């Protein structure tokens with residue numbers, strides 16, 4: 001193969017590129033300009049980010065005036081890919097007949113996929129905007145009903161967002 | 167030498183060492199701030215106003231850290247290496263001409279520990295070569311393959327770049343006719359700075375100084391992606407702190423030497439005589455202080471250049487580093503000497 005034309009990067013460089021210094025000067029010029037561009041850093045603990053309704057934060061249970069919406073059907077627990085949800089059903093005198101006696105989400109397992117929310121027939125479990133999840137121990141990472149129940153008024157953004165796609 | 171002279175020297179030593187430590191602390195902060203700006207970030211701003219006490223918090227943290235020595239390390243050399251690094255850095259500070267001498271109470275006092283040393287330049291070159299022992303020993307005594315590689319790279323790099331650095335200085339020495347830093351500065355004070363006579367030597371010196379201080383783009387001894395932390399992988403606590411400090415101290419020392427050799431040292435205005443322009447008496451206190459400010463300003467500007475280069479350029483590959491050192495910088499510096507000599511001969515200086 002006598003007449004192979006090489007097209008190697010180093011052979012296509014011009015003399016000025018090969019002596020390197022002008023290109024270094026251009027690179028330095030770029031970084032110098034960059035230093036005076038506006039910064040976009042958010043000063044986190046003081047300036048917080050308010051997510052949109054589409055944001056998938058910590059899954060929570062919807063609480064109406066007379067208690068949770070959940071009917072303890074166990075679908076969310078069944079669909080959860082991370083096996084994070086545990087539901088224990090019990091009977092109640094209310095119209096819905098069943099309620100979760102125990103409802104726990106292990107936040108150390110949850111992957112924020114939103115499947116539980118999607119599968120729930122009662123719109124009883126939704127993803128909240130809460131992204132600040134800090135635990136001091138593994139046990140603290142398992143949230144019971146007292147931490148999961150959030151009044152419906154605080155979840156309007158998410159519920160509206162979900163209705164758009166129903 | 168009576169006790170007042172002695173007290174003055176002790177005081178100067180104390181001032182220099184403390185100034186060096188504080189300067190190094192603030193250079194670390196400057197490095198982080200400038201890096202942040204170049205990357206469109208804000209940088210440290212939590213400890214103190216504008217993050218000004220960040221470095222002190224870091225040093226305090228380093229003091230509280232456990233000092234881990236690997237079981238297989240040679241602990242004596244492991245402890246000696248940071249000491250060598252920082253001691254060499256401090257020694258160089260003793261000969262840097264920080265300010266002109268001023269007469270106070272019949273004594274000529276300048277901020278330099280060893281003013282008017284006739285072989286100051288040689289001392290600096292010798293000391294920076296000793297500095298590599300710190301890095302090489304740190305790498306070797308850690309008994310860790312990555313550290314050893316870092317140490318070896320540092321030695322090889324030092325040997326290759328030391329030559330070009332020494333040769334690039336020769337042009338300056340030829341013009342000044344002296345190895346005394348004060349004489350070199352005085353030679354530049356009235357006329358043009360050496361950077362105008364020796365631009366090539368200046369660039370060579372800048373490049374080799376980057377390599378000597380192990381700064382990017384020549385930071386192969388501590389190339390994080392390949393060598394974990396390089397020669398200081400196995401260091402923790404204040405020993406690590408000392409190695410880190412020595413790096414920054416060396417950076418300031420190199421900048422100060424560059425300012426001395428090429429940028430006129432403490433000369434404020436190029437081409438003209440400071441004293442007549444500013445209407446101050448030569449050797450008077452205000453003039454000397456102004457000149458000291460100019461010298462520090464020039465040094466800090468060069469430190470900024472060091473940092474700026476670090477955050478702009480990618481690291482060299484090892485063969486590129488050697489090619490650059492031996493095939494480009496060395497011939498270039500030799501040619502520079504030949505041209506300087508010829509021109510001086512023709513001009514009959």
Ligand code: SF4
Nearest residue numbers: 080110111113114116
């Ligand atoms: S968001 Fe996904 S992982 Fe988390 S609890 Fe719901 S189904 Fe399980």
Ligand code: SF4
Nearest residue numbers: 070071073074076120
């Ligand atoms: S949250 Fe929804 S899916 Fe889960 S048990 Fe309750 S009703 Fe069923």
